[in-house]
Amino acid sequence: MPEMLGILRGRAFKLGDDISTDHIQPGRYSYLRSNLPELAKHVLEDADPSFVSRVRPGDFVVGGNNFGLGSSREHAPTIIKMAGVSAILARSVARIFFRNAINVGLPVLVCETDGIDDGDELEVDLGRGIILDRTKGIELSFAKIPDVMLTILNEGGLVPYIQKYGDFKL
Amino acid sequence: MGKTLAEKILSDRSGTDARAGEIVIAKVDLAFVQDTTGPLALRQLEAMGFKSLANRERSIIFLDHAVPTPNKELANDHMFLRDFAAKMGARLSDVGEGICHQLVAESWANPGEVIVGADSHTVTAGALGAFATGMGSTDVAVALALGRTWLRVPESFKIVVSGAFKPGVYAKDLILHLIGSIGADGATYKSLEFDGEAIETMAMSERLTISNMAVEAGAKVGLFAADSITQEYLTSRGRGQMFRSLAPDADAIYERAIEIDASALEPTVAKPHTVDNTALAKELAGTKIQQVFIGTCTNGRLEDLAVAASILKGRKSHSGVRLIIGPASKEVLLKAVDAGYIQTLLAAGAVLVPPGCAGCLGLHQGVLGDGEACLSTANRNFQGRMGNPSAFIYLGSPATAAASAIIGEIADPRQFFV
Numbered sequence: 385m386p387e388m389l390g391i392l393r394g395r396a397f398k399l400g401d402d403i404s405t406d407h408i409q410p411g412r413y414s415y416l417r418s419n420l421p422e423l424a425k426h427v428l429e430d431a432d433p434s435f436v437s438r439v440r441p442g443d444f445v446v447g448g449n450n451f452g453l454g455s456s457r458e459h460a461p462t463i464i465k466m467a468g469v470s471a472i473l474a475r476s477v478a479r480i481f482f483r484n485a486i487n488v489g490l491p492v493l494v495c496e497t498d499g500i501d502d503g504d505e506l507e508v509d510l511g512r513g514i515i516l517d518r519t520k521g522i523e524l525s526f527a528k529i530p531d532v533m534l535t536i537l538n539e540g541g542l543v544p545y546i547q548k549y550g551d552f553k554l
Numbered sequence: 555m556g557k558t559l560a561e562k563i564l565s566d567r568s569g570t571d572a573r574a575g576e577i578v579i580a581k582v583d584l585a586f587v588q589d590t591t592g593p594l595a596l597r598q599l600e601a602m603g604f605k606s607l608a609n610r611e612r613s614i615i616f617l618d619h620a621v622p623t624p625n626k627e628l629a630n631d632h633m634f635l636r637d638f639a640a641k642m643g644a645r646l647s648d649v650g651e652g653i654c655h656q657l658v659a660e661s662w663a664n665p666g667e668v669i670v671g672a673d674s675h676t677v678t679a680g681a682l683g684a685f686a687t688g689m690g691s692t693d694v695a696v697a698l699a700l701g702r703t704w705l706r707v708p709e710s711f712k713i714v715v716s717g718a719f720k721p722g723v724y725a726k727d728l729i730l731h732l733i734g735s736i737g738a739d740g741a742t743y744k745s746l747e748f749d750g751e752a753i754e755t756m757a758m759s760e761r762l763t764i765s766n767m768a769v770e771a772g773a774k775v776g777l778f779a780a781d782s783i784t785q786e787y788l789t790s791r792g793r794g795q796m797f798r799s800l801a802p803d804a805d806a807i808y809e810r811a812i813e814i815d816a817s818a819l820e821p822t823v824a825k826p827h828t829v830d831n832t833a834l835a836k837e838l839a840g841t842k843i844q845q846v847f848i849g850t851c852t853n854g855r856l857e858d859l860a861v862a863a864s865i866l867k868g869r870k871s872h873s874g875v876r877l878i879i880g881p882a883s884k885e886v887l888l889k890a891v892d893a894g895y896i897q898t899l900l901a902a903g904a905v906l907v908p909p910g911c912a913g914c915l916g917l918h919q920g921v922l923g924d925g926e927a928c929l930s931t932a933n934r935n936f937q938g939r940m941g942n943p944s945a946f947i948y949l950g951s952p953a954t955a956a957a958s959a960i961i962g963e964i965a966d967p968r969q970f971f972v
Contacts, residue, residue, distance in 0.1 A: 410916070411915040411916030412917065412938070415620070417590060417591075418630070450739040450742075453739070453772070456591065458691045479742055479743050483689065483693065530706070542693065547601075552579055552702070
């Protein structure tokens, strides 16, 4: 059985419910999709214009319900990852976005995020399935990621997975 | 124990006894990308070391989201995609042919197939009884190279629609009503299966509208049984031989059943900024709009233009409204010209854009100004979707759109039906 291993530490960037793929990667910048570093400068611009300048490597994006609703644009989780975010935490996640995030090697942890506030210091133990909000002193668990996706995530995403296995292995 | 449509199709394409909740590897019968998701897919294909496509005849690159190209970056993307199609022997649908989902319905999709596309509205083909779902660029790249993908077999909701649609009320109103009642995450990971007397007699054009918006409730697929209407449609498209009857088993297990009386539906609108933020059109009377857009994979078909033309015939769109018409394919455009609809719409003050996605996703052909409001027949109204986060998008049927264009405010189209 595959596992996610490692401890992640960083600050929480708290966003609300229904953060869409248009919030994450606004459609008006889609012409930049072949220039990902340039596109990445606009990540989450329509949800929080200050995000891209404030985010530090290792930080977490923390959402509410239905994070990532909308488009199949893989560019959305890609540019969140490029900003240095180590994982997304949310109460619930839209289907295509969840699969795309795993495919680009960005962990998505479904958990009760209501009690996490902007700026909280979080520690995520991927192996034990535990999130510690050190600022609040609360501990949360996250939903298990299906094995097939966990294997892809542990390889670093779908490209390294296919480079290694050449095909899907159930 | 019987199977739902989703379980039947995935059992067949995976060669297993597929049940909801299981993970299967399924053959992919059709895989496609569009011009804003294709470049990443093709680069990833190369990065993964793939040198050829599993099924070149059923691998399609559609140029539709930015046509003709509005800037050099997208023009260069188009060149890259054309080159790739030529090099790998994939099919290319070039500028002006139309929107991928419309063309997939017109020319490619068949009952019982598994179809994946690098676009969330790939679900549209579910109207033809195909397990059609949207995925990211890399997933579709793998499907193009290997001819298969992994899928979790979804649980199914049965949506039973009884009664009959009253004049001025359409499939768009039904699907907006459904999404409004269950929510944008009401069907996450599920298969929506449509059934009932109002569905059995529903024309393919209307079925496509409903399947198209299944993803807006979070669903993986939006499926219709393959019946006599499917057979007629396929025959009219020259692929009648691809028809096979497909229906769920009578003892199939559904996670949820939702009943809707079509006779009770009224023209419905999704308000900014989520698709489930619905209200009746009549409740929004007085809401001024500056743009009306009739088109897209949701409602850009001949039947949609016919409805709009019938309301706008002999009338003018309001002086404060830009009325934009976007036929979903070249064939739709040609037929609409033949039928006189384009003449009628232009005479009413409409502006015509090429067959393609037009202003739906905010790149060109109808980007909104600060504070402006648009009534669109598209499927999504997220903040910033049409290119300006300071604008407002309302979604409605072609009838609601046409009526609103005349009044200059959101309007109930039934006032034009006597």
